[in-house]
Amino acid sequence: MKNAILALEDGRTFCGRAFGHSGTTSGEVCFNTSMTGYQEIITDPSYRGQIVTMTYPLQGNYGINAADAESASPHVRGFVIGELCEIPSSWRSEQSLSEYFAEHKIIGIEDIDTRALTKHLRSQGAMRAVISTELSDEEAVQAAKDSPAMVGMDYVEEVSTPEDFHWNGESRLWTIPSVSTNQETNYIDLPEAKYRIVAYDFGVKYNILRSLRQSGFDVEVVNSRTPASEVLAKNPDGIFLSNGPGDPAALTYIHDEVKQLIGKKPIFGICLGHQILTHCFGGKTFKLKFGHRGGNHPVKDLRTGQIAITAQNHGFATDDDSLPDHTEVTHINLNDQTVEGVRSTKDPVFSVQHHPEAAPGPNDAKNFFGEFADLIEVSK
DSSP, rough: OOEEEEEEETTTTEEEEEOOOSEEEEEEEEOOOOOOOOHHHHTGGTTTEEEEEEEEEETTTTTTTTGOOOOSSSOOEEOOOOOEOSSOOOOOOBBBBHHHHHHTOOOEESSSHHHHHHHHHHOOOOOEEEESSSOOOOHHHHHHHSOOTTTOOOHHHHHHHSOOOOOSOOOOOEEOHHHHHHBOOEEEEOOOOOOOEEEEEEEEEEEHHHHHHHHTTTEEEEEEOOOOHHHHHHHOOOEEEOOOSSSSOHHHHHHHHTTTTTSSSSEEEEHHHHHHHHHTOOOOOEEEEEEEEEEEEEETTTTTEEEEEEEEEEEEEEGGGGOOTEEEEEEEETOOOEEEEHHHEESSSOOOOOOOOOOOSSOTTTHHHHHHHHHHHOOO
């Protein structure tokens, strides 16, 4: 392994060892508090442009397998960990994390004090950073300062599907055979596809598409630049707005199209989709100090008082003071009181900031896919 450096734009540096690929990479450094699910995180398109730090120290212990990917390729710019497991212990493993990074030319750095780095990011905020096996400390810090900032960046155009497609990927739920329930196989059969929807791909995760299919939706996925007129010409039962990377305020060309869909069809948005709807309603978004990333974020439903532990991955949030009167904040984050859900009081439109499909994370909030189905049924 080569020696490597992680340099932050404020001048702080951390020394470690590179794995996977070597060279120099830059991005906004952030941290994720999930204890498992590193492959899902690495392949989540919402991490485009970011260097991800995992707070759980050991990574790579169950390897990599294609079935657990959340997209066709990794999207992180770099990966920062405490300790790398070189010998995976899982019958499902197809290659090690280091081999996977080498294949895709992703630079990882291990032997980092991730606790010190996370505390620094919590106090100073997420910032630009560089991982390098070839630059000096001073050169790496300068390279971090010279790299693009996340504010104003449109990464959606890099991750959205170039060709529209119909989702027919494996969506069945795993289960355990049981005599008491007459379950004979390791899969639960899918329900009938009762509703046809169009899903805008801003960086959609496979598990969102799986969850939609499991909830009775037939899903056609379209590129982020698809005009509203083309979507309406398909006459779907509903429209879904996916998660994705970058600054939602920079996506004005998407706002213009989605505005034309509001009031025409039931709409459900997740994460970036939620933030896009915020702008379409006339509201604003702002950059969080260090974002919400992990599988342990408590969210309160203001309508029922119920609290769910949720999976999250976002660096921007809705400014609740900017929302118009015809919207209602339905959910808040109990850690910092930021907006986690919004609905329109005049049109069949709602959204959540967190990830009800998880992967990785808890399934407390998976009921939102059912709520989307109910909204479509009521709107017919």
